[in-house]
Amino acid sequence: MRIPRLLGVAAALSALVVGLMGFIGLGATDNVAVINGYPVITADPATASDWYDTETMYNLYSPLVYPAPEGGVRAHLATSWEPVGGDFTHWRFVLRQGVKFHSGNEMTAEDVAFSMARFIAMGRGNSGPLGKVNAVAVDRYTVDFVLDKPSAIFPEVLVLFFPVEKAVVLANKKAGNYGEFGDYGEDWLTTHDAGTGPYQMTSHIPGQRLDAVRFAGYFEGWSNEGWGPDEVPIEKLVFIMETDYTTLMTLLKSGGLDLEINGGWTLPQLQEIQKDLTLAFSSVWAQNVTVWMNSKVAPTDDEHFRKAILYAFDYESIVGPWMAFGNGETGILLPNMPGYVPIDPQPRKQNLERARQELALSKYAKDLKNVKVAFHFCGGLGFEEEVGLQLQADMAQLGVTVEVTGPPWPQYSAECSSPETTPNMTIFLFGPQSAPTHDYYTYAMFAPKGLGWIFEAHWFFDDPEIIRILDATRAEPDAAKRLALYEQVQPLIAAHALAFYPYQKPTLFARQAYIVGPQETIVFIGPSENMHMWRINLKAKEAMGR
């Protein structure tokens, strides 16, 4: 037996393998958009909680009120609302008539009241900020909400409340923990929808893929006003859930992905996309890169020490290469939010002299050699680590040691459950995912009754004036007066140097050039990812051979 004969066997096997491959093509130009979102687990509005869940909600369901581009909220499923009485514990909403669920049935106050009762009873998802709410259908198109505590901002919180169709949910309930309501249809709603949104779910494999088709009966209609002649509504959406951006880049370049809505690209990937004329970016909202400084553990318990960190950090170095993509200055609020007040340091440059002065005033001034600052980032996130390493280099110039560590997310987030276990410094990205957005970046992060945990890892609630103003924001029904309060509170918070804000990181939606949108810029996670605000140019798609 000779080698060539046995090699022949291997060659034949190889030929079989290559033969199986064949040429792969995706077929003719279809009116379909393949969109990548992070793994959507639940399609149930009562349990949806993360931002990618919210993106899905805005496609399958409709909120009672809609975030407005200029801030605040505007009519949507509800056409008007007003407080009943003067203490903001009782709100009346008038519903739009003729809104159709995907089943074809009309939405009524009974559905809205049921949905709120379900939302509160299940007590998960985004229901936390609502507190206890009792909902009553007054007539076919009027619903009353009675709250357990006064809230002047209640209508704005409802941008994350998505009514479901009562009859459909009850028809599909299983045995469960909610008495006569069984499981409140939770199991069924994981893989089906009962909404009024612009798209209707056709299938859902949690964490893997969600398919939806355009709902022709969507109450806002599908007018092409404001769009180009060849830009038409997208008929079918395929949400895929991939977190590996190398794979996503491959897909995007090969035409297998039309739109990516989570923006986790690295700098080289962004530069590569920018060079490709068949691809483009859309950017609507940004994430506030926030580094909390724990005010309850040494050495960051000293206000002067915290201020030294603020001035020692080299903002320009860290932002430099990202500037081409819009990353820039930020503060307690995002700069594109009305009422944004720039905070120290101004200008945003490293000021080592000022840092030394602050250090000299701190109680640790005489023992800097023995001072160690623990900086924790979420393991695996390179851009967070970069901030830590930059700070490490900057503080070394002042003789202070910064230890940079990246534990995995479960450990990292668990550390922030109490002041004692929270490291000196922790870095997080906060996108506008809870409403009102101003409240999210202020009350939720600086009031003792805020969101706690990673949202308040500074653990500073010692300034009664800050707390008084923050409480006043929730009691103020007038939007303009409330905005004035937000402007007033930002410098007060900043004066304690509880965090430093290296930059704001825009979320860049990479897309094929033939996908256009969003039509409106709404600084909130979800509304801009509502594909009703996007169109597809099929002629351009065909011309690109996709």
Next chain:
Amino acid sequence: MAKYIGLRLLQSVFVLFGLSLLIFFIARVVPGDPARQALGLLATQEQVERVREQMHLNDPFPVQYYYWLRSLLHGDLGVSSYTRRPVTTDLAQYLPATLELILFATLISFIFGQVTGVLAGYFRNSWFDGASRLVSYLGIATPAFVIAILLLFVFSQVLKLAPGIGRIPIMMQAPPARTGFMIIDGLLAGRPDVTLTALKHLLLPAFSLSVIHIAQEGRITRTSIVETMQKDYITLHRVHGINTRRILFKYLLRPSIIPTVTVMGLDFAFLMSNAFLVETVYMWPGFSRYAMTAMLNKDLNAIVAVVLVIGVTFALVNLLVDVIIMFLDPTVRLRQGGA
């Protein structure tokens, strides 16, 4: 034989019980609050506490284990705090995808490993032996995910000879999941196009996974062939003029294959838990990726279930390997009391 298999199965039950106990406690002492992970960012502390109660997380460990074991005996592995579905539903969805992938990878590694090993051993110190040694070292030294990315780039991106990601194209309608194996489900649904497409989609990820095993199994087979060729009975057959093909396939290959089969059993279980990088590169909706997600989200029920499934697979595959070796090697058969 039946007694031997029964005894091995009984031993496996005890091993799996110990494994479940160990992983149950390890999963709970790893830092992180599963209730918080399950509820998402905006949950209030009150909501977190309520879910902790529902998940029995405030109970002592033995009580938690009791609840879990009681459910397990009723075929209930609990609900995943991440996917919010029964873990059994998740396993039914993800496990077949990975089994299909690694069965295919094992087949590829067996065929190519044997061919190269036999050739290299039979023609030892030839140019082929040298070349296969070099390629083997490269294969062993290169991580599977690097190979995965390279293959994806070359065959899918540049040459456009193979599909890039997933089990079938995004736009292709999947057949009803009867077995979870796309190749079989395509045939059962009368959709040979799905079967053929699924086979195409299997090639690159399966080959990526199999490269290291082709290299390992090739080297082991080569060594085994070389050793066997030096046995007296092979020399005797040569002297008696028995033709080369008969010597190779009847007297040389059979004893030489035994170490490879043993290694293949270990490789199979290894792939179950280590395929996640390749599954990630190819967007393969598999068990290994699910396992990694469970770990990162401190999904307690899923973690324990994943470890148990790997444990069961390991036990069953090793049992199967032992049985195969009993057939291949009469001396083992005789030692176990069966002739």
